[in-house]
Amino acid sequence: MAPNLEPFFKQVDTLSESFIERLRKAVAIPSISAEDDRRKDVVRMGQFLASELESLGAEVQQRPLGKQPGKEHLELPPVVIARYGSDVNKRTILVYGHYDVQPAGIEDGWATDPFKLTVDEKGRMYGRGSTDDKGPVLGWLNAIEAHQKAGVDFPVNLLCCFEGMEEYGSEGLDDFINDEAQKFFKDADAVCISDNYWLGTEKPCLTYGLRGCNYYSVAVSGPGQDLHSGVFGGTAQEPMTDLVRLLSTLVNTDGQILIPGINDLVAPITEEEKKLYAPISFTMANLHESLGSKTTIHPDKERTLMARWRFPSLSIHGIEGAFSAPGAKTVIPAKVTGKFSIRTVPDMDSATVTDLVHRHLTSEFAKLASKNTLDVSLQHDGKWWVASPRHWNFSAAAKAVKEVFGVEPDMTREGGSIPVTITFEQATGKNVLLLPMGSSTDAAHSINEKLDRRNYIEGTKLLGAYLHYVAEEPMSE
Amino acid sequence: MAPNLEPFFKQVDTLSESFIERLRKAVAIPSISAEDDRRKDVVRMGQFLASELESLGAEVQQRPLGKQPGKEHLELPPVVIARYGSDVNKRTILVYGHYDVQPAGIEDGWATDPFKLTVDEKGRMYGRGSTDDKGPVLGWLNAIEAHQKAGVDFPVNLLCCFEGMEEYGSEGLDDFINDEAQKFFKDADAVCISDNYWLGTEKPCLTYGLRGCNYYSVAVSGPGQDLHSGVFGGTAQEPMTDLVRLLSTLVNTDGQILIPGINDLVAPITEEEKKLYAPISFTMANLHESLGSKTTIHPDKERTLMARWRFPSLSIHGIEGAFSAPGAKTVIPAKVTGKFSIRTVPDMDSATVTDLVHRHLTSEFAKLASKNTLDVSLQHDGKWWVASPRHWNFSAAAKAVKEVFGVEPDMTREGGSIPVTITFEQATGKNVLLLPMGSSTDAAHSINEKLDRRNYIEGTKLLGAYLHYVAEEPMSE
Ligand SMILES: [Zn+2]
Ligand SMILES: [Zn+2]
Ligand SMILES: [Zn+2]
Ligand SMILES: [Zn+2]
Incomplete structure (x- = not known):
């Protein structure tokens, strides 16, 4: 039974300017985890997130991780964990994101101040951390706020785990997750991470594997x-x-x-797996564009994506x-x-x-x-990681994509690694879904990082819709 | 007819402490050509040389070379050229050396201040430039002084060409030599360069080839x-x-x-060439020591030296x-x-x-x-360079070695290059002899560069003796 999401969606549209304002505030804090001098800004960014969550009614903790290994004069930024709702009749979803960013300076060649969110006429919102990973993290907060203002009951209990050292090796996080798996995170029925990207610019994807x-x-x-x-x-x-x-x-x-x-x-390719590749929205021209040359190995999409992912x-x-x-x-x-x-x-x-x-x-x-x-x-x-794209966590997300964007999501893997994925899977024993908000052109880690307004606002709808679908999806696998 | 060199040799021994004092003054001037801040010291070193030559009665010029290419705010240090004697009945010998040095700082790991000549109990005289190339350059001045004080007629007309940019690519020198070949240097009958090293520590060598x-x-x-x-x-x-x-x-x-x-x-090896290798004072143990390992290619001395030189x-x-x-x-x-x-x-x-x-x-x-x-x-x-080791310039030098050190010199080549050698050969059309003063353990370009007292004092005798022999050697080849 499809949930009625219209009031929530409308409210997201109504609040869109204030959501962009929230992102502007977050981008303005240069929370660069790799630079010692910026550690205070990382901490300030954690504080900002904690305050926002608290004012939305969440129960928040800032958990210390001790001294930074090899830099004993530096305290690691805290993990911001939060619980929003504790209804035993609802499912509990654990979401992860990070509030630190890659280094950036105007002198690297940015067209605009990297710590001043700059929106152009096409709705491209430039700023360090806009897509990696402040936009997605704030997406969860936006979803809560829109539910409250729309008067729609929040469909799940939400657990948040937002760290401040992801761009510098997630120092201390594995131990923390393992420690809390049976404590703060023990109710989690499934995990969702929004910290990767669509394969292209038009079509959302669900990511079920990493090399x-x-x-x-x-x-x-x-x-x-x-x-x-x-x-x-x-x-x-x-x-x-x-x-x-x-x-x-x-x-x-x-x-x-x-x-x-x-x-x-x-592992040999199965027939079932093969079928996942044909519908994927990707062309060799996309690859040539991102490569900046035609020095590719394989002549077609399927073999190229398999070479990248599997x-x-x-x-x-x-x-x-x-x-x-x-x-x-x-x-x-x-x-x-x-x-x-x-x-x-x-x-x-x-x-x-x-x-x-x-x-x-x-x-x-x-x-x-x-x-x-x-x-x-x-x-x-x-280690590599592969989840079943038919798990109820994924099928719920696929329905949400269809609802918000009107298309079936691409079922993708990534060629790179996101180590925290396996940590969550192993520590909680639950399915982990990677549900990206940004697009392939966002330039995370590069100059002129951006998040499109559409990805941020429709992405906030997607995160909220996902929570509705995952709340009621029949449990399979 | 062997010249009577005894009065000159005795005078060198008598003056040896003052010669060491002369080297001490030269080493104290940090004439590092690679460092902009030291350019004034390079110029000061050129001035020191010019003054010493003048007080010995030489006619001296400091010739400007213009701005340093790529560093137009810096004037290149002058070439110090000099003529000592102009007797048309004597042969004229052109000698080359350089008065600039490699960078050095106590913080690099020097055991002593690199710009304070420090003589240990074994007579090792430590200091930047001691062996490369201030010691050899001063050797020519010492030889003049000892002749004067011994009342021995100087056997040749001496032309000097001392540059201040050798350790930084000899900027401007080639053009200068080509320009002066038929002017200041036009009387030269042969060229002698003292700016390389013996193959070992005991036996002098004459160098007739460079790769x-x-x-x-x-x-x-x-x-x-x-x-x-x-x-x-x-x-x-x-x-x-x-x-x-x-x-x-x-x-x-x-x-x-x-x-x-x-x-x-x-070029194939000739039988005559082969014979030059056997008498050379060199062992595989020498090579292993300088290499710091036994990871050598060839099992014996001859093949090793041929691999290095020819x-x-x-x-x-x-x-x-x-x-x-x-x-x-x-x-x-x-x-x-x-x-x-x-x-x-x-x-x-x-x-x-x-x-x-x-x-x-x-x-x-x-x-x-x-x-x-x-x-x-x-x-x-x-380009590579090879001279005939049987030219009268070389045979004169060999007799001088025999006279001063009591041995036949090793006839060597070098694996590296000394580009000025070819420049002089081509510009003057005369034979060029490489007649080193320092030994293989002198650590030119490294920390703790030194020149042994024996090499400096006997080396001064060698340079003087060479001038006597080359003055009267029958011209062959
Ligand atoms: Zn990220
Ligand atoms: Zn990142
Ligand atoms: Zn040198
Ligand atoms: Zn040198």
Whole structure:
């Protein structure tokens, strides 16, 4: 039975200017988590959120996370947690977002002051944090306010978890979530995260998968110190020579991973899965535009999206210890460390991947018969994540998309990782839905970050509608 | 007929403390050519040299070189040129040295103040510029003074060319030498440069060859901007993947250049040349010590020295545009530029080498079937140089070594380049001899640079003795 959402939707439209005003206030606080000097602004932003939630009637706590590891003079910004409603007859939905932002300065090339929300004639609202992730976070608050002012009963109990360190590794958050899973978050029936983006600009999506990432260092060392190539060239085995030969064995121009065994770990494509790709709103022209070139690997949409989402990839990021500046320097570097990462997908097990990487590089290095020393290490890993797009949490969201935007959402995955997704899934044991508000052109993490007015206002409707549908969706899976 | 050098040698011993005092005064002037703030000290050092030469009776000029290219607010330090003697019955010898030094600061790890000459109990005289190149430059002045005080007639007319920008690319010097070749330098019968080092610590050497250097950039570009590997990994062709594959085709672990045709350009070894290697005072243990490891290519001295001096080598120096910092960054760089250089030897022609490099990289890139863009360019080249070690300039120097040190000198080449050597050879059309004063352990360009008292004092005798022998050596070749 479809809920009657009209009064709520109307109220959102009525309040739209005040919602934009709320976003303006939030963007004005430069809550950059990576910069020590801005820590006070991050804290101020948490305080702003807490006040807004309190004035909406939520029960709010600002929970300290202790000192920042490696920067013991800095207190981590608090996690702002809130409960809105505690009706045992309603379902409880846990939502996550972050109130810190990426660094930004007008000198980076912004067309406008990054901390002054600037709305252009097309309704593009420019400002750091507009789409990542202040807009979506405020979307939940807007939804509460519109229900109150419309006199519509809020359909669920809402639990909020808003952190202030997402752009700097979510320091301390995993432990906090694990600690609170059976305390503050224990009533949660499902989880919703709004911190990613539509695949394009027209059609909303629901995201059910993320690739993982295993990041490796491969170091080759030999001489006791950097050498002059005039004096030693031709007489000493050069670590850089060995390293480029090793790196050349990892992947080819068409992105095929050449490490034996890696591709065998990938789960086969099912017929059901295949069907998800055809309806997706995406074209090769979209990809060429975002890439700024036509140097793509696959000729069609399906294979491109599969390559991004459900197949592994290997990228060589760079080399530490070699000459990297402009100009010419005739150094023979004594120790060089190549950095590469493998994006992982089901059913790749991290330890198995690492074992194959070690075996491959060790065997290739042995072929070189070099006297230099090889050292391969895993710098960090993060697991892939896939949820069932048929879970009731997803089907409720799909109905909300249809209601607000009049289309079926794209069912997408992401090529990158959002580590908190797995943390919530594992800590709560509940389904996690990624329900983005912003579009592919929002330029999160770049200059001129923006959120379109349509995405913000219709997105607020979507979040509210989702709560109505998820409140009554028959529980499946 | 061997000249009677005893009175001169005795006088050098008598004056040795005052010669060390002269070096102390020179080292105290921090004439760092690379640092704008020190330009006044470079000028002061030139002034010091000019005054010393004048008080010895030389005719001295400080010749301006104009503004520093790229730093138009800075005047280049003058070239100090001098003539000592103008007897038409004597030969005229042109000597070159430089009075500027490499940067140095106690904070770099020096054990003593780099600009305070500090002599330890073993006679090691520490200080920036002690061996590179103030000691050798003052050696010529000391030789003049000792002749005067010993009442020995100076055997030649001496022309001096002392520059103040050697450690910063000898800005302006080539044009100056070419201009003066038929003017101030026109009487020169031979050239002697003292600005390199013995191969070891016990035995002097005469240097008759230098390798050249061709420095290349190989750039691969594709996307319009750097990409996130989560979003684009697996869908875009990555420039870094192509670049490491190209770099892996250049050279192998044992230093063999894999670019077709390069090795065919190398002049074959003659029997006469081969004989020069066996007597050379050098061991693999020396190499391992200077390398700080045993990661050498060749098992014996002869092949090692030939690899350093008379065979080409290829070193990969690094990559510009890729991630090069410590830590982990999941970037796909949009444009990466590999830097490598080839040390060249007779009879390698620079243009031919560049042509082979282009052909090879173009052909290897074609094999990749990549949509990315390749750009190969020569950043700079400097020609190799070889003189005949049997020229009268060299045989005179060999006799001087035998007289002062009691041994036959090692006949050496250098793996690196000293570009001014070729400039003098080509501009004057005369033979150029490299006659070093310092030893292999002097650490020029490093912290704790030093010159041994023995090298300085016996070296002053050597320079003086060389002038006597070169004054009367039968002209051959
Ligand atoms: Zn975010
Ligand atoms: Zn972000
Ligand atoms: Zn020098
Ligand atoms: Zn130098």
